[in-house]
Amino acid sequence: MRFKPSGEEVTAADVEVERRVTEVLADRTPGIPVIGEESAAEGPLPARCWLLDPIDGTMNFTRGSPGYALSLAYMEEGSPLLGVVHAPALRRRWSTGAAAARRTHLPTGAEALSRAVVGLTGTGHGIPQNARLIGRLYDKAYRIRVQGAMSLDLVGVTEGWLDACVCLRPKPWDVAAGTALVRERGGAVLGAAGREFTPDSPVLVAGAPPLAHDLIAVWESTVV
Numbered sequence: 001m002r003f004k005p006s007g008e009e010v011t012a013a014d015v016e017v018e019r020r021v022t023e024v025l026a027d028r029t030p031g032i033p034v035i036g037e038e039s040a041a042e043g044p045l046p047a048r049c050w051l052l053d054p055i056d057g058t059m060n061f062t063r064g065s066p067g068y069a070l071s072l073a074y075m076e077e078g079s080p081l082l083g084v085v086h087a088p089a090l091r092r093r094w095s096t097g098a099a100a101a102r103r104t105h106l107p108t109g110a111e112a113l114s115r116a117v118v119g120l121t122g123t124g125h126g127i128p129q130n131a132r133l134i135g136r137l138y139d140k141a142y143r144i145r146v147q148g149a150m151s152l153d154l155v156g157v158t159e160g161w162l163d164a165c166v167c168l169r170p171k172p173w174d175v176a177a178g179t180a181l182v183r184e185r186g187g188a189v190l191g192a193a194g195r196e197f198t199p200d201s202p203v204l205v206a207g208a209p210p211l212a213h214d215l216i217a218v219w220e221s222t223v224v
Helices: 012-028 058-062 128-140 150-159 172-184 209-221
Strands: 034-036 048-056 069-076 079-087 092-095 117-121 143-145 164-168 188-190 203-207
Touching: 012 034, 012 048, 012 069, 034 172, 048 058, 048 150, 048 172, 069 150, 069 172, 079 150, 079 172, 092 150, 117 128, 117 150, 128 143, 128 164, 128 209, 150 164, 150 172, 150 203, 164 209, 172 188, 172 203, 188 209, 203 209
Parallel strands: 034 048, 117 143, 117 164
Antiparallel strands: 048 069, 069 079, 079 092, 164 203, 188 203
8 A cells, every 4th residue: 555645545456446447448438538546647637538536435445444436427528427436345336327217306305504414525634724614514514424435425415315515625536426426416516606516626515506505605614
């Protein structure tokens, strides 16, 4: 195992899963590049690409927690059009298209932040704004869940485990597939200033539109 400059863990499994999935995609869609977390270079995304996080929640994976997943999305012009999140330890898989045939809206949940269960990921450490956000969410939300995988938090919004989620400093491969799932079910996925989320936003909030806008307002209140 090695560590990125950010302190994130990288295991042999991350590298191997990315290699295998990339090989399959390159064979089946040769004209579409694969941007994987472990091999991505800095810079803007291509107009069309696959975005792959081989193990979202590597820290959970290395500690034996089942809360990790493969996240894969097809992107065009910065928007995810297809997405799949596969959680092998949970024996669950969620994808656009198949689930939409059963439900095209988010589960009925809390309408007010004071009654909402909110997922929070990307908190890191040593960042004063994160500490301020956690404090304000504890004051305003009914409950907070810190589970350590952005893709699964977004799935949680579509499944009703969570009423909304906040992802801090998301990388596009962390959230693209989950974003496609939430939007397919009529949920809002917002970035800074309450605009539609784009890969360059420092924050992502997902949920029913009123909750999502309330949570963005809370995040904005922590910016100094």
